[in-house]
Amino acid sequence: MRISLVAHVCGLIIRVFGLMFLVPLLVALGYGEYRDALGFLAAAVVTVTIGQSMRLAGGTDAEQAIEGMRRVEGLAVVSLSWLFIAWFAAIPYLWAGLGPIDAMFESMSGLTTTGATVFRDFSQFGRGIFFWRSMTQWLGGMGVIALFVAVLPRLAIGGREIFFAEASGPDDEKVSPQIRRTAALLWRVYAGLTVLQTGALWLAGFSLFDAVCHAFTTLAAAGFSPHPQSIAGYNNPAAEWVIIVFMFLAGANFALQYRALAQRRFNVVLRDEELRAYAGVILLATVALMAILAGTMPAGDNLRTSLFQVLSILTTTGYASVDFQLWNEQAKAVLLGLMFIGGCAGSAGGGPKVVRHVLLAKFTMHELRRTLHPRAILPVKLGGRVVQASVLQGVIVFFLFYLLTFAVCSIIVILLGADILTGISATAATLGNVGPGFGSVGPMGHFADLHPISRIVLTLAMWIGRLEVLTVLVILRPEAWRSGRWSSADRATG
């Protein structure tokens, strides 16, 4: 691993990220929140300066080496830049008075599209901060790095490794053979849907500010709301339906949506196995939830509320149109189960992803069948095509590490004083980038009362969950760094 190259590319990404602070800066100025505006300015200056100096530290060697970026370097760039970016994105929260652990938690929760919050009192923060909170989610939804691969010409070729390291799901199907164009097209779909949803919410009666903030966090399957009571606080059924539709889209594969929209290949979309499984899970969970909740509200409300909560948890958005913390244990069990499924591959949703469950289920069925027919050749297929054994192994290893991470983190959180329901649901909700859990971290609650170390652990869980576990765990291995050297020129000298 050439550390200079990693530093250089991280610097490149961080420097551009610094410019993102200008948007909330304008919003804060627009609302006359000059103190917050100063915070955004400071954050912008610090980020751009550090990014630039990292870039320069890499030197010209690194600049020339970008095109030959290796997989491990790509993984390191992605893991580290997500960590760095989360630090820089926390500056405005620090400025607004949050402690360092909380600021980092909120910032990571934003970028990883989790939506878990440590804000106790929403009234102490200005609109600029809330806008920034939603915007970090929007940037993180499609992937910060995918965005920069699309806009930074320097990453046109070397971007390949980092694009796939960040992309969600085991599927690396692309819209275009060119990685840069793929990233640009996907961002275009994403941005287009965001504009559409903003309009729809505005028509449903939201203020423009609320419409933009919610469109940002719906499409990112993220879940921050400027309202302390989330969507429940607006009491607007029309807006809930709008959000239901866009949550569904946010949790579905964007590449697939591009095909449907731009290439008009609807039958390809309808035959997609993952999408069918995704729709099936939604249907099944909604029916189950409606049955459990029957009698507590009118049927129409029950349908809307159940569907909303199912989509919110399954797509890992994390909005609440009611305080589901008050529901009975059976209803909570349905939602907790959904946290372990997640959205589709290539969507903004987090979690283990539907397609991995589909593959795992097929693999398991085939293994059962193999005991009956020991000589059978049983390839696992997806959409009629044979899935390589290496991909299946990847899926199995992913689940192992996902569950291991889940177990370790929840035990730590519980040992540090949380009750079992809170500990388990808080970990499931952060590792899966869902947002709210149950107990004291419910949809109307916050994570601020957890032990400080628990908050740090959950911050890391969000990071690990967003980058799909292995990306992070690989670069935590000393082996990845042992062969590390500053740059490729070192070999000549030493």
Add this chain to the structure above:
Amino acid sequence: MHIVIVGGGEVGSALARALAADHEVFVIDHEPTVADRFASLDVGFIHGSGTSEEVLARANITDADFLVACTGLDEVNIVACAIANRIASPETICLVSRADFLGTSTHAGLEQFGINRVLWPEAQLAVDIEQVVTAPGAIDAEVFAGGVVRLLEYKLDASSALVAATVGALHLPRGSLIVAVKRGGKLFVPRGATQLAAGDKVILMGTPEAMREVEKLVRPGANRGRQRVTIIGGGDVGLQVAERLEHAGNVDVRIVERGEERGALLAARLTRTLVLNGDGTDLEFLESEDVGQSDVLVCVIDNDERNLLASLLGRQLGVQKIVTRVSRPANLRLFERVGIDVALSARGAAVAAILHQISGGTSSLLAVLEHGEARVLEITVSPAFVPRQLKGIGTPEDAIVAAILRDDHAIVPRGDDRIEPGDRILVFCTRAAATRVQAYFSGTGH
């Protein structure tokens, strides 16, 4: 007609034998020893390459009505057709042995080489096998005229409802007809007084609906649930049969393939079929997979000896119906004699298809049954034909009108149905009667 056959292999010699009597036939082969095979036939043998313009000219290609390219090499066949098309204008029929040449788009490509018809005998064989497999209990099955007429052949046992009475007294479903009985090596059209017996082979024709009733009648206890089919041999034919059976539905298919790589390819191509990696001639393996429980065993290994062994093992394990591919047409009878229910030959099927194509005109050959003893002809009745009722035609022992095709549906005629000029009719007849039948319906009928 003047016909040039490129390739004197099994297909070529079978064609020459069938065509020599009525047509002027030239056979081209670059192997001089092949000439012996044609010495006893009334055909011209030319030693040389079918891809050579000079050799084709010696076969008088400019006067040829048909050129059939049936060497063992696809590329040679294609080039021979292309050259013949450049220097003359025969109808060209080209045999291929790979799916590549028959794909939806590449087919159009072959037409650009001047090939009028591409035949893939293995694909034809797969169609025939599928027909037989999906008709429970039947030992042969065919469909004609776009599916409006169906033919089934059964071997009767003592419990069959058909042996209960004379043919005239059997209450066969409306729209079905017993067209032939084969008893002791003799094939004849039964009359009302004929009494069927166990051990007879009967051939029935009729509309698809009526034939479904017939199936129930012939095999009342037949299991109408899902059929279990085991295919041994995952070559081109095995793969195609499996693909076709998957589409047919209501069939559980298993395919046994010896090669591991080929097995992986089969598994990738097939969706519902269980692909087993094993040797179809290994008794222990067949037992462990309960092959004996299959309703039908299809042996399509590309090797007659191994096929025969696999089929006999299947019989021993108790499979009810065994369909086997025979590569050498000469082995067909032997296979059936040792107890294999249906032995089919890809080349036999190809020869039938080519003869059908060549005979053209007002009658066309739809099927050759019972190793060439019987055939099904489609005839357009001549305008000069004097209309009359069927009973006025008489009841010969060697031919029967099985169906009249009008407006996309089939009428299975009775004695008082009339045959009009311009009718399209399906006639079942013996080989010997074929020319007489054609002459009868293309004239006034006297």
